[in-house]
Amino acid sequence: MGTGQGTALTAMQIPIRGVLFDKDGTLIDFQKSWGPVMRSLALRFADGEEAEALRLMIAAGYDPATDTYRSGSVAAAGTSVDLCDLWRPGLAPDRRAATIAEIDAHFARGAIDHAAPVCPLDAVFSVLEAEGLVLGVATNDATLSAELCLEALGVRHRLFSVHGWDSVASAKPAPDMVHAFCAAADLLPAEVAVVGDNLHDLHMAAAAGAGLKIGVLSGNSRREHLERHADIVIEDISCLPAVLSDRRRLAG
Known part of the structure; x- marks a missing residue:
């Protein structure tokens, strides 16, 4: 776990209402x-x-x-x-x-x-949607390329917004994409879980003040690359619904 216990407990009291996914290595097999x-x-x-x-x-x-x-x-x-x-x-x-x-x-x-998904994406997204979560993508790919990829995978309709490097002033690891997602979805950064396979995803999340930083092992990074910078590290996004359910339970 990345931060001190007092900060973690404060963060636990803020509900996660949105999930912002990296694309390459997180949603698709890089x-x-x-x-x-x-x-x-x-x-x-x-x-x-x-x-x-x-x-x-x-x-x-x-x-x-x-x-x-x-x-x-x-x-x-x-x-x-x-x-x-x-x-x-x-x-x-x-x-x-x-x-x-x-x-x-x-x-x-x-x-x-x-485009090859890391797991059945629509099944994961539908579970998260059913929990009332707003979903988005933040990628250092160009926005059009990301949109075409997600359309080809049949999941674009599940996503509230897609932010590429060319849609914001500064690409990852700057916080701009988190802020753009929050502005579009009417969320606070502390209400957003950022999910990614590289340190620039986690650094973006930290810079934006995201409520939860989740590393995945489905991309280019190993556990030792991510665990010091993430609140939690999971195998791939198929584990995400259970992780978020556990967080809600622990938060009471």
Whole structure:
């Protein structure tokens, strides 16, 4: 557990009324969903040269030994802006903007073709909805790409709002997406549980004053990466209804 007992007890008295989910690694399987997309994008940036594409992927956080992307890496936690600046540093402003748009468009197409859920999302969302919780998504993906992904998974209608990096002034780990969700849903940050698989999700939650910080092990991070920064760590979001039910029971 992350904070002192007195703070935790005070927080326990505030009911959770909303849940804000990260997307990649939390709702969708990161490697199955983004592995092929990142590889095809790297090949595009490398003009089809396999060795250069691999170099770009490794720079973005790819580990060839495990065929996964590292926790906190640009691929796992960054935005299209971060990836552009990593792969094409020093571009003139107009060329940089065009490259960011190109990356976003590539990701939007990939969101439709490769999205693979970590568990039956609609079943989890329907249980949370039945408990009266407002659901949203906060992602460092672009908003359009996230919307297309969630539509393809058949769960967009369950979500009150979707916030991408381009919908707020500052992306994660800044608190902007939590604040945007709260403003849209008429919630206080202390009434929101933030759920994510990377430290930037938990840091965003802490910066915003979220009521509950929940780490999941379905993405790029291991338990030791998350547990010092989360109030609780769970295997994946299928465990979430029980966790929130226990919190309500303990709060009396």
